[in-house]
Amino acid sequence: MGLVLAFVGLVALAAVVVTVVLRARARPRATAPRPPRDPFAPDAETGGDPRKLKAGDMVEYLGQRLFVRGSLRLTEGGFTWSEHFLDPMDADGGGEGRRWISVEEDPDLEVMLWTEYRGEGALVPAGKTLTVEGVTYVRSEHGTAAYRSEGTTGLAADGRVEYADYEAPGGRGLAFERFPGAGGPGRWEVSLGERVPRGTLTIYPGGDA
Secondary structure (H helix, E strand, O other): OHHHHHHHHHHHHHHHHHHHHHHHHHOOOOOOOOOOOOOOOOOOOOOOOHHHOOOOOEEEEOOEEEEEEEEEEEEEOOEEEEEEEEEEOOOOHHHOOOEEEEEEEOOOEEEEEEEEOOOOOOOOOOOOEEEEOOEEEEEEEEEEEEEEEEEOOOOOOEEEEEEEEEEEOOOEEEEEEEOOEOOEOOOOEEEEEEEOOOOOEEEEOOOOO
């Protein structure tokens, strides 16, 4: 009888041990929070995907670092693209005016850096070709898109934008945009652009990435 009771006791003890082990394995393990990182540390990850740019990120191009203040997510039909408004990190901003990066896939990924045109005289997208600062641009697109605003853009949370795009050899671009409102169709905002070659833009994700 004693041996039987001992055997039963061992079986019960083994069952308890198995239950404890299974419960321990099933219990979710707490993950340690990711420690803060300096985005400009020598070993920081560089490169990045321009399609994931957002407000709070920083980018570096040709030695200049720029802060992404806000973004527009644009849609026309089934086509989508993004525009990201930038502030230089240097004190005076370089005196180059408003700048932004556009990112689109049509079908290849194309990234353009745009700078506000500050030349004399008003430019409007009135013809199939336009010559600006000695460069002749040919109109490639003209349409109206819906936009959604993120971060600081100076625009409403959503709305519509009319645009006209021109192209020139060497990856250069001329862009017109206007945002209709209660006061009418709005004024044309004009920018000159340059294609950003692959591998030349470095993205430092913001702290919440």
